[in-house]
Amino acid sequence: MNLSATARVSLRALARNKVRSLLTALGVIVGIAAVIAMVGVGKGATVMIQKEVSSMGDNLLIIMPGSFSGPGGPHGGAGSIKTLTNEDGEAILREVRFVRTMTPMVRAGSQVIYREKNWATQIQGVNTSYLEVRNWAIDEGEMFTDADVRAATRVCVLGRTVVKELFGDEDPVGRVIRIKNMPFRVLGVLTKKGTASFGQDQDDTIVAPWTTVRAVLDKSTFRNVDNIMVNLTSLEAIEPAQDEINSILRQRHRLREDEDDDFSILSMNEITKTITQVSVVMTALLTVATFALGAASLYLPWSMAQENQTRLHEKQQELQEAQQAASQLQQVQNELQTTQRDLQFLERGVSRAAYVPTMLKQFEQTVRQQNLQIVAIRPQAPPVRLPTTNPDGSTDSSQPQEPPKPYDEQLFEIQLRGKFWDTVRLLKTLETFPKILAVQSLNAQAKTTAEESTDNPDLEIKMVVKAFIFREGRGQTNTASSGG
Structure with missing residues (x-):
């Protein structure tokens, strides 16, 4: 063919x-x-x-403190002991020919306050070479100096996210913020870097002298640092620089040949790879x-065409079942309404003297079931409505009188103590409370501090509840009226 x-x-x-x-x-x-x-x-x-x-820094090495271990003793991972000091970084800068510059790093987290605004962020303690190591720049103001690092001066440079949250459109340069209740003067603002690939907002940071973070915020007299960031002269210098840094640190830390390194060296190129x-x-x-x-x-379109007829028949059956269920649901709702009317009629026949203690006892049981503690229950007097008076001092009797209500209203001020989610469940449970109650107001104050904040804090709750109490004999009166 x-x-x-x-x-x-x-x-x-x-x-x-x-x-x-x-x-x-x-x-x-x-x-x-x-x-x-x-x-x-x-x-x-x-x-x-x-x-x-690469926005984190070109040709960057990060030296992390190492782990600890002992025969038959405890073990810890990388960073579990502080084995690095600023002097280690200065020795690397002097003795490794491939190193262009370096900076120590000390981290601390805190709530930062400016006037009525506050923001939780990371404070990074570094030296003046940090901007060159991270390939960063100052957008407004200036960087702190070597003299500020030596004197542990309370100065800082802000990232763009911190400026937005604390200052809005206000110029932050020269302003004073508070970090752990310590005043810090803002010298400058960093250029915007954006979000890193692993989700971290690089602009949500505050940069300060590392000596200030260690001595003032951490209140530590030690010279150890969290890590050391090293900027190399070229990409080809990474491997020889790692070897020289490893040799210098082992010598400075006096490690024997049979001992493991008490530090680790991480290359940004390895992360990228x-x-x-x-x-x-x-x-x-x-x-x-x-x-x-x-x-x-x-295959899918053909199989779907084959199944359409079967599914249509199934949907018809489901529709019939849904209609039957809707009819049964309507019957149940009618029965529920009848039961509620009977319950309300019975409540009207209960005397006021027995109604209130019974209601409070049931409320107390409901609160305890939700793991909450009752601190106090106090009845409140209802508000008094004064009659309207004319300019001559006489009472205005022309105002329409409010018709009498078949029930009394009693306010109770209730103080509770417990967890947030237990309080939410209590409010949900009160929707089906056997007595007629209405929550007039609710105030809650968290006992947990900002550093200890969780998604389920301890609360001090004060709520005002209105109880509707039907007067005695109303049920008999209604019955008599119906019979007449």
Whole structure:
């Protein structure tokens, strides 16, 4: 069979099965388009990750304090002991020929206050080389000096997020903020860096001299630091610089040959490489999933057409069952309304002397079931409505008189103590309380401080509840009236 005959047979087969041919072509088109899109997304994600990681600093090494362990004793992970000092960083800067600059790092977290505004953020203690190490710049004002670092001066530079939350449109330079109730003068504002690839807002930070953070905020007299950031002269210098830094620190920390390092060296290039590998693997998995989706798109329309009739019949049955359930629900609602009317009639026949203690006893049981503590229950006098008087001092009797109510209203001030979510459950439970109550007001004050705040704080609650008490004999009067 020649090529022209093959083409005619193929076109004839396609014409006979138009729907099947369309679905096949659609599956192929969707599969190829999805593969191209996934590969593009993977490459774009890799470029974005590399760019954001490089924003943390070019040719950057981070030296972390190491772990501790002992035979038969406790063990700890990286950073569990403080083995690094600022002197270690200065020795690296002097003796490693590949190092351009370095900065120690001391971190502290605190609530920062300016006037009536406050914001929880991270305070990073560094030296004057921090901006060069992180490839950052000052947008407004200036950076603190080496003299500020030596004197542990209370000065700082703010990130853009902190400026937005504390100052809004106000110029922060020269203002005084409070960190752990210590005044700090704002010298400048950093340029905006944005969010890192792992979700951290790089602009949500405050930069201060590391000596100030260690001595003033941490109240520590030790010279140890959380880590040391080192900026190298070139990308090719990473491996030899790591070897020299490792040798210098082992010598300074007097480690024997059989002892493990009490520090670790992390390269930003290693982080970039790891994230890129993860991105490649995820792209491959998405590509495989896309091929599977294309294959499924060929079978799915046909199977859906076969199932439509069956599902239609099932939906009809479900509709009939839903109609029956709706009818039964209406009957239950009617019975519930009848029961509620009977209950209200019975409550009207209970004497006032027995009603109030019974209601308070039931309220106390309900509170205890929600793990709350009753501190006090005090009845309140109802507000007194004074009659309207005329200019001559006489009472205005022309005002319409409010018709008498068949019930009395009694206010109770109740003080409680307990957890937030237990209070929420109590308010939900009062919706089905057997007596007629209405919560007039509720004030809650958290006992937990900002540093200890949780999603379920301890509360001091003061609530005012109105109880509706039907007068004695109303049920008999109504009955007599109905009988007449």
